[in-house]
Amino acid sequence: MQKLESTSILNHVYDTQKFRKTGHELIDTLANYLEDVTTNKDQPVIPYTNPEEELEYWKQDFASNSDISDVFKNIINRSIHVHHPRNMGHQVAVPAPISALTGLISDLLSNGTGVYEMGIASNAIEKIITDFVSKKIGFTSNASGFLTSGGTLANLTALLASRKTKAPNDVWNNGTNEKLAILVSEEAHYCIDRAARIMGLGDEGIIKVPVNEYYKIDIKELEHSFSLAQSKGLHVIAVIGCACSTATGSYDNLKELANFATKHDIWFHVDGAHGAAVVFSNQYKHLINGIEHADSVAIDFHKMLMTPALNTALLFKNADDAYSTFAQKAQYLWESQNTREWYNSGKRTFECTKFMMSIKVYSILKTYGTEVFEENVDHLYKMARVFAKMLEDRTDFELFMTPEANIVNFRYIQSENGDLNTLNSNIRKRLLESGKFYIVQTTINDNLYLRTTLMNPLTTEQDLLELLEEINIIALTSH
Numbered sequence: 001m002q003k004l005e006s007t008s009i010l011n012h013v014y015d016t017q018k019f020r021k022t023g024h025e026l027i028d029t030l031a032n033y034l035e036d037v038t039t040n041k042d043q044p045v046i047p048y049t050n051p052e053e054e055l056e057y058w059k060q061d062f063a064s065n066s067d068i069s070d071v072f073k074n075i076i077n078r079s080i081h082v083h084h085p086r087n088m089g090h091q092v093a094v095p096a097p098i099s100a101l102t103g104l105i106s107d108l109l110s111n112g113t114g115v116y117e118m119g120i121a122s123n124a125i126e127k128i129i130t131d132f133v134s135k136k137i138g139f140t141s142n143a144s145g146f147l148t149s150g151g152t153l154a155n156l157t158a159l160l161a162s163r164k165t166k167a168p169n170d171v172w173n174n175g176t177n178e179k180l181a182i183l184v185s186e187e188a189h190y191c192i193d194r195a196a197r198i199m200g201l202g203d204e205g206i207i208k209v210p211v212n213e214y215y216k217i218d219i220k221e222l223e224h225s226f227s228l229a230q231s232k233g234l235h236v237i238a239v240i241g242c243a244c245s246t247a248t249g250s251y252d253n254l255k256e257l258a259n260f261a262t263k264h265d266i267w268f269h270v271d272g273a274h275g276a277a278v279v280f281s282n283q284y285k286h287l288i289n290g291i292e293h294a295d296s297v298a299i300d301f302h303k304m305l306m307t308p309a310l311n312t313a314l315l316f317k318n319a320d321d322a323y324s325t326f327a328q329k330a331q332y333l334w335e336s337q338n339t340r341e342w343y344n345s346g347k348r349t350f351e352c353t354k355f356m357m358s359i360k361v362y363s364i365l366k367t368y369g370t371e372v373f374e375e376n377v378d379h380l381y382k383m384a385r386v387f388a389k390m391l392e393d394r395t396d397f398e399l400f401m402t403p404e405a406n407i408v409n410f411r412y413i414q415s416e417n418g419d420l421n422t423l424n425s426n427i428r429k430r431l432l433e434s435g436k437f438y439i440v441q442t443t444i445n446d447n448l449y450l451r452t453t454l455m456n457p458l459t460t461e462q463d464l465l466e467l468l469e470e471i472n473i474i475a476l477t478s479h
């Protein structure tokens with residue numbers, strides 16, 4: 001029989017000595033980077049370049065003979081530095097290095113995890129992690145969950161489950177002519193709107209309920225929206241609670257939403273992608289009182305729980321609901337098509353192949369104990385309150401509202417011509433270009449606010465003070 005020889009290139013690809021050497025070098029590079037970026041605040045948080053320039057840089061690199069170690073360094077240097085204490089922009093976790101290391105295991109082993117045999121350890125660990133979170137939520141042993149690739153996908157999956165359970169006919173198998181609808185606060189993350197559109201609900205089926213003065217769903221308006229939907233012949237299948245909302249970090253009253261859902265026999269989903277992490281905090285878990293009555297809850301580990309993206313838990317109060325969402329046959333994957341075993345997680349997830357997400361969370365909990373999440377959430381929320389107080393005490397800034405979460409919106413208000421939107425937009429642009437701080441912006445009621453999410457436990461009060469000083473300098477030199 002003819003022996004198949006691998007080519008010399010393929011021998012290089014799997015050369016373990018090369019892997020060892022490059023790997024050691026990369027860990028050294030990353031450790032030096034971490035040391036530098038967390039202590040040397042004078043270097044930019046973000047090395048901002050315009051997209052066309054950046055594309056040109058990488059086109060040239062692709063065509064050159066650059067060494068892979070240099071490529072690694074260039075990728076790092078040309079990226080935003082989330083570990084930098086002056087990174088306060090989006091709701092992205094500042095990954096615990098141990099979790100990033102575990103990510104290397106996930107990438108090298110590439111255990112697809114949707115099928116037990118392709119994720120033996122990772123499926124078992126996934127059950128431990130999701131049972132742990134379920135218990136924190138207050139679900140009973142009837143609950144069950146899994147990990148999936150992000151809050152967006154988790155919310156879509158939960159809404160598909162709501163359709164399976166609450167729609168008048170079996171849409172999954174038979175399609176429908178029925179006009180289905182969901183109720184959600186007008187402040188909800190755009191992925192809820194996207195999920196509903198994917199499900200074919202259209203404009204009419206996504207009912208955006210007005211919020212009250214605290215940017216929480218208005219319960220009276222909710223009843224009104226429900227009645228109006230019924231009078232139009234819509235069949236409402238679900239109400240979604242924001243815990244918390246993205247723009248302002250407001251927590252909907254989950255107890256009231258739970259009562260509303262029970263009264264009307266509809267599904268209650270909690271989008272806790274960002275803020276349900278308070279389930280780990282004794283000090284702040286009151287913000288999600290009532291979450292234990294939800295039919296499903298999404299929580300991102302890659303937001304306040306120090307895990308690299310993407311890593312989301314979707315928990316169902318009633319395990320059967322999770323198994324019926326994607327009831328399909330796949331002879332090549334599962335021996336038994338109709339059974340509901342926890343260890344073939346792909347029966348319940350949108351993904352077939354998925355990362356070994358569970359091990360990234362497990363490594364944090366095993367290394368630092370279960371209190372680590374509580375400490376992180378408590379610290380970030382406290383910092384937001386310190387920052388809000390700092391803003392309230394100044395006459396040159398306006399705090400948008402007292403934060404419930406770690407999201408603080410504010411604006412600079414000393415303007416000669418009164419055009420605060422242009423002034424604050426310019427401030428944010430100048431900050432981005434200088435790279436000294438990374439903050440973002442949002443528009444609420446036609447007013448543009450500077451938006452910070454305090455995600456980094458290494459950010460200090462001094463950093464926040466210096467942010468305001470920097471804004472002051474920019475504003476004074478903008479006139």
Ligand SMILES: Cc1ncc(COP(=O)(O)O)c(C=O)c1O
Nearest residue numbers: 091150151152189244246273274
């Ligand atoms: C409240 C809320 N839900 C959902 C999402 C989307 O989550 P992901 O980015 O994990 O898909 C976000 C993202 O910021 C969010 O803030």
